[in-house]
Amino acid sequence: MASTPTELPSTTSSLPTRQRAIAYSSSSGVRTPLSSILPPLIFGTATFNHQYNSDPFALDTTGLVTSALTHGIRAFDTSPYYGPSEQLLGDALATPFVRETFPRPSYFILTKVGRVSADVFDYSASAVHRSIRRSLERLHTTYLDFVYCHDVEFVTPAEVLEAIVELRRIRDVEGTIRYVGISGYPVDVLGSLAEMIFRETGEPLDAVQSYANFTLQNQTLAGPRGIHRLRAAGVGVVLNASPLGMGLCRRQGVPIGALGDFHPASRDLRQAIRRASDFCDDHGEKIEVIALRFALETWIHAGSICGSKGDPASGVAWLQESNNDVGGAMLGVSVIGVSNASELQKSMLVWRSILDGLEGGEKTAVQAGRWYRAWEWSRNRSKAVQILAEGVQEILGPWFGYAWESPGEDWVNKAVVGGKEGAKRVVVEDEDEAAWLTPAASPEARPVKGEVEVLDMEKSLPLR
Numbered sequence: 001m002a003s004t005p006t007e008l009p010s011t012t013s014s015l016p017t018r019q020r021a022i023a024y025s026s027s028s029g030v031r032t033p034l035s036s037i038l039p040p041l042i043f044g045t046a047t048f049n050h051q052y053n054s055d056p057f058a059l060d061t062t063g064l065v066t067s068a069l070t071h072g073i074r075a076f077d078t079s080p081y082y083g084p085s086e087q088l089l090g091d092a093l094a095t096p097f098v099r100e101t102f103p104r105p106s107y108f109i110l111t112k113v114g115r116v117s118a119d120v121f122d123y124s125a126s127a128v129h130r131s132i133r134r135s136l137e138r139l140h141t142t143y144l145d146f147v148y149c150h151d152v153e154f155v156t157p158a159e160v161l162e163a164i165v166e167l168r169r170i171r172d173v174e175g176t177i178r179y180v181g182i183s184g185y186p187v188d189v190l191g192s193l194a195e196m197i198f199r200e201t202g203e204p205l206d207a208v209q210s211y212a213n214f215t216l217q218n219q220t221l222a223g224p225r226g227i228h229r230l231r232a233a234g235v236g237v238v239l240n241a242s243p244l245g246m247g248l249c250r251r252q253g254v255p256i257g258a259l260g261d262f263h264p265a266s267r268d269l270r271q272a273i274r275r276a277s278d279f280c281d282d283h284g285e286k287i288e289v290i291a292l293r294f295a296l297e298t299w300i301h302a303g304s305i306c307g308s309k310g311d312p313a314s315g316v317a318w319l320q321e322s323n324n325d326v327g328g329a330m331l332g333v334s335v336i337g338v339s340n341a342s343e344l345q346k347s348m349l350v351w352r353s354i355l356d357g358l359e360g361g362e363k364t365a366v367q368a369g370r371w372y373r374a375w376e377w378s379r380n381r382s383k384a385v386q387i388l389a390e391g392v393q394e395i396l397g398p399w400f401g402y403a404w405e406s407p408g409e410d411w412v413n414k415a416v417v418g419g420k421e422g423a424k425r426v427v428v429e430d431e432d433e434a435a436w437l438t439p440a441a442s443p444e445a446r447p448v449k450g451e452v453e454v455l456d457m458e459k460s461l462p463l464r
Contacts, residue, residue, distance in 0.1 A: 017100075017101065018100070018101060018102075018103060018106075019069075019101060019102050019103070019106040019320065020106060020320075021103065021105035021106050022037050022074065022105060022106060022107070022108070022310070022311075023037060024037060024105070024145075024178065026178070029172065031178065031179070033236065034146075034179050034206045034207060034236045034237050034308070035236050035237050035306075035307065035308045035309065035330070036308070036309050036310070037308070037309075037310045038075065038108065038207075038237055038308040038310045038333060039073070039074045039075040039108065039308070039310045039311060039312065039313065039333075040300070040307065040308055040310060040312050040331040040332065040333045040334065041073060041075075041296075041312060041313045041333075041334055041336070041351055042073075042075040042076070042077050042108075042110065042239070042333065042334065042335040042336075043065070043068050043073050043075065043076045043077065043335075043336070043337070043338075044076075044077045044078075044241060044242070044335040044336055044337035045061075045076060045077060045078045045082060045085045045088070045089050045337065046077075046078075046079070046082050046085065046242075046337050047059075047337040047338060047339045048061055048078075048082060048083070048084065048085040048088045048089065049082040049083040049084070049085050049257070050083050050257050050258040050259045051082075051083075051255075051257045051259050051262050052247070052255045052257050052337070052339065053255075053257050053258070053339055054257055054258045055258065056083065056084055056085070056088060057084065057088070059088075059339055059340070060340070060341070061088040061089070061091075061092050062091065062092040062095060063341065064092070064338065064339075064340070064341065064344060065089065065092035065093060065098070066092065066095070066097065066098060067341060067344055068313075068344060069098065069101075069102050069107065070317050070318060071313060071314070071315055071316065071317055071344075071348050072311075072312070072313035072314040072315060072316070072319065072320060072321065073107075073313045074106065074107045074108060074310075074311065074313065075107060075108035075109075075110065075145075076089055076093075076107065076108070076109055076110065077110040077111075077209075077241070077335050078109070078110070078111050078112075078139075079111055079112040079115070079148075079150055080111070080112065080113070080115070080116070080131060080134065080135060081112065081115040081116065081117070081150055081151075086111065086135055086138040086139055087138045089109075089139065090138045090139035090140045090141070091140075093107075093109075093139070093140065093141075094140040104141060104142075108145040108146065109139055109141060109144055109145050109146075110144075110145060110146040110147070110148070111135050111139070111144055111146075111147055111148075112147065112148045112149070112150035112183060113127075113128045113131040113132065113135075113147060113148070113149060113150060113163060113167070114127075114128070114131070114149045114150045114151070114152075114155070114163055115150035115151050115154070116415065119411070119412065119413065119414045120413065120414050120415045121151075121154050121155050121159075121413050121415055122415045123149065123155050123159035123160060123162055123163040124159075124162065124163075125162055125163070125165070125166040128163050128166045128167060128170075129166060129170065132144070132147065132167075132170055132176060132177065135147075136176060142176065143175070143176050143177070143178065144176060144177050144178070145178050145179065146177075146178065146179040146180075146181065146206070146207065147167055147177050147179075147180055147181075148180075148181050148182055148183040148207075148209060149163045149164065149167075149181075149182045149183070150183055150184075151183065151184050151185070151406075152182045152183070152184045152189065152190070152193055153184045153185060153186050153189040153406055153407060154406075154407050154411070154413060155413065157192075157193060157196055160182065160193055160196075160197070161196070161197060161200060161201075164180060164182070164197055164201070164205075165201070167180045168180055168201075168203070179206035179207065180205065180206055181205045181206050181207035181208055181209065181235075182194070182197075182205060182208055182209075183208070183209040183210070183211070183241075184209075184210065184406075185210065185211060185212065185213070185403070185406040186403065186406055187210055187213055187220050187221055187225050187226045187229075187403075188225055190208050190210055190230065191225060191226070191229040191230055191233065194208055194229075194230050194233040194234075194235050195229075195233045198233050198234050204233060204234025204235055204236070205233075205234070205235050205236070206235075206236050206237065207235065207236055207237040207238070207239060208230050208235050208237075208238050208239070209238075209239040209240075209241050209335065210226070210238070210239070210240065210241065211240075211241035211242040211246070211335075212241075212242045212245040212246055212248070213226065213240070213403070214240040214243065214295055214298075214299050214302070214303075215242075215243055215244065215245045215248075215249055215291060215295050216245075216249050216276070216287070216290065216291040216294055216295070216389055216392050216393070216396075217245055217248065217249060217269075217273065217396060217399065217400060217401075217402070218245070218400070218401055218402065218403060219401065220401060220403065221238070221240055221303075222298075222299075222302040222303070226238070227302070227303060227305060227306050228305075230306060231305055231306050235306060236306065237306055237307065237308055237333055238303060238306040238307075238332075238333070239303075239333045239334070239335055240295070240299045240303055240332065240333070240334050240335070241334070241335035242335070242336075242337070243291065243292055243295030243296060243299070243334060243336060244288060244291050244292060244295075245265075245291075246263055247263065248263065248265050248269075248270070248273055249273060249287055249288060249291035250277075250287065250288045250291075251277045251280075251281070251286050251287055251288060253270065253273075253274070254270070264404040264405075264406065264408075265404060266404070268399070269399050269402065269404075272395070272396050272397070272399040273287070273396075273399075275395050276392040276395045276396055279388075279391055279392060279395050280388060280392065283388060283391075285388060287392070289350075290385055290388050290389060290392070292336075292347070292350055293350050293353075293354065293381070293382075293385045294385050294386070294389045295334070296334050296336070296350065296351065296354055297354045297357070297382060297385070299332040299333075299334050300331050300332045300334075300354065300358075301332065302332060303331075303332020303333060303334075304329065304330040304331060304332050305330075306332075307330040307331050307332045307333055308330060308331060308333050309323045309328070309329075309330055309331070310323065311323055312326060312331065312351075312355060313348070313351060314352065314355070315348040315349065315351045315352030315355065316348075316352060316368070319368065321355075321364075325360070325364050326355050326358045326359075326360060326361065326364060327358045327359030327360040327361070328359075328360075329358075329359065353374070353377070353378045353381060354378065354382075356370070356374040356375050356377070356378040357375060357378030357379050357381075357382055361374070361375040361378065362374075362375035362376075
C-alpha cells in the first residue's frame with residue numbers, strides 16, 4: 001500500500017497533514033448548488049480500461065491518482081462500463097496516505113449507471129439500485145457525489161426517465177447520491193432529454209456531460225444546440241469530456257487497447273486529422289498539444305454560462321488555490337484522462353499556464369513565486385494556439401463540426417429480448433469480470449529516490 005505520493009519536480013513545500021473539505025451542505029432538501037463547488041478540471045478514468053490500454057492493471061493508477069491529488073485535482077470521473085476503472089480508482093483512493101491526507105469530503109467522485117457493456121444497457125430502477133450499491137463497494141465510499149445515466153442515446157426517453165426518478169429517490173431517501181445528471185455523445189439527444197426531464201419532473205438536471213463535442217474537430221457543444229439549449233432547460237453545469245476526441249486529435253492516431261480499434265471515426269475523418277497533424281508539425285507543434293490547450297482554454301470561457309466556481313487544480317504540487325485566486329469568475333468544466341505520469345505532468349503544466357492567463361493571473365503568479373511574466377507568456381501562447389487551431393479547422397474542411405452516429409443504424413440493445421411491450425428484460429447481476437483480463441493489483445505508489453528524471457516533453461499527451 002502507498003504511504004507517500006510520487007513527487008514531481010515542482011514540489012517545494014513540506015507535505016500538509018489534511019486537505020480541507022469541499023463546502024457541501026444539504027438542509028431540508030436544499031443542496032449546495034453544484035455550480036458553486038464542482039472543480040473545473042476533472043480527472044477522467046476511462047483510461048483505466050482495456051479500450052485505451054492493453055492492460056490497465058499494469059498502469060500505476062495508485063501513483064497517478066495520488067499525484068493528481070497533490071497537484072490540486074479534486075474530482076474523479078469513472079463508470080462501471082470502464083472495465084476495472086471503478087475498482088482501480090477506489091483502491092487508489094483507499095491507500096492510507098490518501099485517506100489521511102485527502103479525507104473523503106475533500107474530493108468529488110462521479111460515476112455512472114445504465115451501460116453494462118458495448119451492447120447491453122439496463123436503465124431499470126432495480127438495475128440502477130444494484131449499480132449504485134456495487135459502485136459504493138468498489139469505490140470504498142459511503143456516498144457518490146454525482147451519478148450520470150451513461151450514454152443516454154442508446155435507450156428510450158422513457159428508460160432515461162425511469163433511471164433519473166430512481167436516482168433521485170436514492171438521493172432523497174437513502175442519501176448515498178448528491179447530484180444527478182445524464183451523459184452521452186449526440187448534443188441534440190442530450191438537449192431533448194434535458195427538456196423532457198425538466199418538463200416531466202419539474203426539476204432540472206444538475207449536470208449534463210458530453211464528450212468529443214468541444215475539440216479542435218467539433219465545437220457543437222458551445223453552440224445553440226449545445227450549452228445554450230441545455231441552459232434553457234435549467235441544467236446547472238455542462239461538462240466537456242474528452243478534449244482530444246477520444247484520442248482522435250493525436251499525431252499517432254486513435255488509441256488501440258486490448259479490445260482493438262473501438263473508435264467510431266471513419267477512415268476519411270482520420271485522414272483529415274492526419275493532414276491537420278502534418279500542418280501542426282510544419283509549424284513546430286504537435287496536434288495534441290494544440291488540441292488540449294485549445295479545448296481546455298476555450299471551454300473555460302465558452303462553458304462558463306453553465307460552469308462552476310469550484311476551486312481549480314493549481315497544477316503545482318501542494319499548492320491549493322481558490323476560484324478567487326484566478327479571478328473569481330465561473331469557469332467551464334472539462335474532463336481529461338491520462339495514462340501515465342508524463343501525461344499527467346504535461347497536462348498540469350498546460351492547465352497552470354491557462355490559469356496564469358485568466359483575470360488576476362499576473363498578481364497570482366507573483367504571489368505564488370512564479371515568473372512575473374507568466375501571465376504575459378500565457379496570453380501570447382493562447383494567441384499562437386488560436387491561430388493554429390483556425391488553420392487546423394481550414395484543413396479539416398467538411399470534417400470540421402462533423403459528428404459520427406451514436407448509436408449506429410443497426411445497433412440493438414441486447415438487454416431486451418423481443419422488442420415489444422411485455423418483452424423480458426435480461427437482468428445483468430454484474431459485469432463479466434473475466435473480461436478485465438488481468439486479476440492483478442495496481443502497482444503501489446513509491447517515493448522518488450535520488451534525482452528526479454526530467455520528463456521528455458515529446459511523449460504523448462492524454463488519450464482522452
